[in-house]
Amino acid sequence: xxxxxxxxxxxxxxxxxxxxxxxxxxxxxxxxxxxxxxxxxxxxxxxxxxxxxxxxxxxxxxxxxxxxxxxxxxxxxxxxxxxxxxxxxxxxxxxxxxxxxxxxxxxxxxxxxxxxxxxxxxxxxxxxxxxxxxxxxxxxxxxxxxxxxxxxxxxxxxxxxxxxxxxxxxxxxxxxxxxxxxxxxxxxxxxxxxxxxxxxxxxxxxxxxxxxxxxxxxxxxxxxxxxxxxxxxxxxxxxxxxxxxxxxxxxxxxxxxxxxxxxxxxxxxxxxxxxxxxxxxxxxxxxxxxxxxxxxxxxxxxxxxxxxxxxxxxxxxxxxxxxxxxxxxxxxxxxxxxxxxxxxxxxxxxxxxxxxxxxxxxxxxxxxxxxxxxxxxxxxxxxxxxxxxxxxxxxxxxxxxxxxxxxxxxxxxxxxxxxxxxxxxxxxxxxxxxxxxxxxxxxxxxxxxxxxxxxxxxxxxxxxxxxxxxxxxxxxxxxxxxxxxxxxxxxxxxxxxxxxxxxxxxxxxx
Numbered sequence: 001x002x003x004x005x006x007x008x009x010x011x012x013x014x015x016x017x018x019x020x021x022x023x024x025x026x027x028x029x030x031x032x033x034x035x036x037x038x039x040x041x042x043x044x045x046x047x048x049x050x051x052x053x054x055x056x057x058x059x060x061x062x063x064x065x066x067x068x069x070x071x072x073x074x075x076x077x078x079x080x081x082x083x084x085x086x087x088x089x090x091x092x093x094x095x096x097x098x099x100x101x102x103x104x105x106x107x108x109x110x111x112x113x114x115x116x117x118x119x120x121x122x123x124x125x126x127x128x129x130x131x132x133x134x135x136x137x138x139x140x141x142x143x144x145x146x147x148x149x150x151x152x153x154x155x156x157x158x159x160x161x162x163x164x165x166x167x168x169x170x171x172x173x174x175x176x177x178x179x180x181x182x183x184x185x186x187x188x189x190x191x192x193x194x195x196x197x198x199x200x201x202x203x204x205x206x207x208x209x210x211x212x213x214x215x216x217x218x219x220x221x222x223x224x225x226x227x228x229x230x231x232x233x234x235x236x237x238x239x240x241x242x243x244x245x246x247x248x249x250x251x252x253x254x255x256x257x258x259x260x261x262x263x264x265x266x267x268x269x270x271x272x273x274x275x276x277x278x279x280x281x282x283x284x285x286x287x288x289x290x291x292x293x294x295x296x297x298x299x300x301x302x303x304x305x306x307x308x309x310x311x312x313x314x315x316x317x318x319x320x321x322x323x324x325x326x327x328x329x330x331x332x333x334x335x336x337x338x339x340x341x342x343x344x345x346x347x348x349x350x351x352x353x354x355x356x357x358x359x360x361x362x363x364x365x366x367x368x369x370x371x372x373x374x375x376x377x378x379x380x381x382x383x384x385x386x387x388x389x390x391x392x393x394x395x396x397x398x399x400x401x402x403x404x405x406x407x408x409x410x411x412x413x414x415x416x417x418x419x420x421x422x423x424x425x426x427x428x429x430x431x432x433x434x435x436x437x438x439x440x441x442x443x444x445x446x447x448x449x450x451x452x453x454x455x456x457x458x459x460x461x462x463x464x465x466x467x468x469x470x471x472x473x474x475x476x477x478x479x480x481x482x483x484x485x486x487x488x489x490x491x492x493x494x495x496x497x498x499x500x501x502x503x504x505x506x507x508x509x510x
Contacts, residue, residue, distance in 0.1 A: 004018045034197055042192060052188075059184060063177070071174040089144045105128070105158065105159065107128050108491055109126040130474060131243075134152075136152045152245075156473045164216070165199070167179065175198070211238075224248060245458055247456050250404035252405045253406050254287045254290045255291045255408050258295060259410065269305050271437050272437065281378070302341070309358070322378060326355055333372045338361070356380070373385075395424075403452075407438050408425065429455075431449070
């Protein structure tokens with residue numbers, strides 16, 4: 001017998017609709033259907049997968065007004081933000097459809113035989129195959145673009161992997177509505193129903209059962225370090241371990257030079273204040289550390305940033321757990337003696353889930369010695385760290401550890417001296433931003449939304465945003481001296497798919 005849980009309007013704390021909790025039997029049925037779909041020739045048909053992706057985008061767009069309204073009630077996010085997120089969601093579905101149609105994901109490599117080589121070289125041809133069913137865990141802070149039909153789902157489907165989504169309990173109605181449209185697009189494309197499954201749950205039991213299921217081949221997750229690490233450990237403990245592609249949060253340090261302060265301090269303050277507080281600071285790329293020179297200009301900048309953030313109204317947070325986690329984290333900074341520059345938060349337990357933006361200040365040298373400074377404080381909060389030299393700022397970046405992004409505000413006069421700092425940034429971060437803010441992650445071929453642990457579970461070629469994200473769900477297979485008739489089309493002589501291939505080391509469409 002299933003239990004139920006309620007959606008909550010975070011603006012008021014009001015309980016909304018009630019939803020049935022998925023059972024272990026539901027998990028078994030969804031994964032069994034996905035395993036069957038993984039062997040269905042229809043799912044290997046690129047045209048049908050592209051039709052699914054385009055169809056899902058069209059269906060979500062057609063119900064956009066309803067989706068945005070429901071997501072707004074469940075998350076407190078404003079319509080403009082949700083409409084933009086819906087556009088991002090449909091856009092990335094269609095972008096992956098184009099990748100599939102063009103065969104850009106196949107990575108076809110042909111090394112022709114050379115009997116005269118020592119030893120003789122055989123005919124070697126390499127392509128990729130989908131891993132199999134993927135369990136996707138939706139994120140609370142992006143109810144559309146990183147949730148049920150978000151980037152993980154889109155890229156896994158594009159790769160040819162069936163998907164079972166664990167809907168996020170912070171927006172259950174939105175997840176259920178979106179899932180119904182994706183399932184309809186599966187049917188419209190002539191694909192087996194198991195190509196997409198959806199189980200809705202607030203408990204950890206359902207998520208654990210998904211990870212444990214022997215037919216699940218990979219996990220994709222966006223969320224906290226604690227949640228991602230739990231999934232990693234569980235997947236590693238299976239009799240057959242599987243990869244977990246987890247994006248787990250970040251401090252996203254920002255380094256501002258003295259020259260940049262002299263040239264445009266006010267503009268940098270405005271940009272950072274927006275990046276820290278907008279949408280409740282609940283973005284995985286929110287700047288959580290801002291490094292400024294320990295000078296009069298740095299002090300003036302810090303005071304201006306604290307005034308800009310401290311003067312904002314309380315921000316709506318997505319859930320009670322996020323509000324409580326932020327309060328606990330900020331209290332740990334206070335207890336550690338880190339200076340708070342904005343007023344302490346007042347209790348508003350009976351009025352929804354809100355938080356006033358917070359700014360703390362410490363020294364760059366304190367990073368690594370005062371533990372709470374190096375922890376992510378998810379919400380509208382940031383810590384200013386003062387540095388005495390670029391060398392000290394460079395050391396602080398390295399101490400910060402793996403990050404999704406690192407940002408540098410500098411002027412041309414700084415450039416000759418920035419190489420050590422940028423080398424450190426490249427060592428710890430997946431994306432380096434110049435003279436901007438890290439919030440806003442473009443869906444492009446060149447994007448990296450990942451980084452060394454603990455920002456992400458996989459620091460290799462993994463990204464959860466961008467068109468190379470589908471590579472996470474593919475594995476290479478090499479055919480040696482195979483008869484033409486038995487080769488996949490992308491590896492046959494004559495290039496019947498007319499795709500770009502690497503033949504004897506050279507890229508060609510011939």
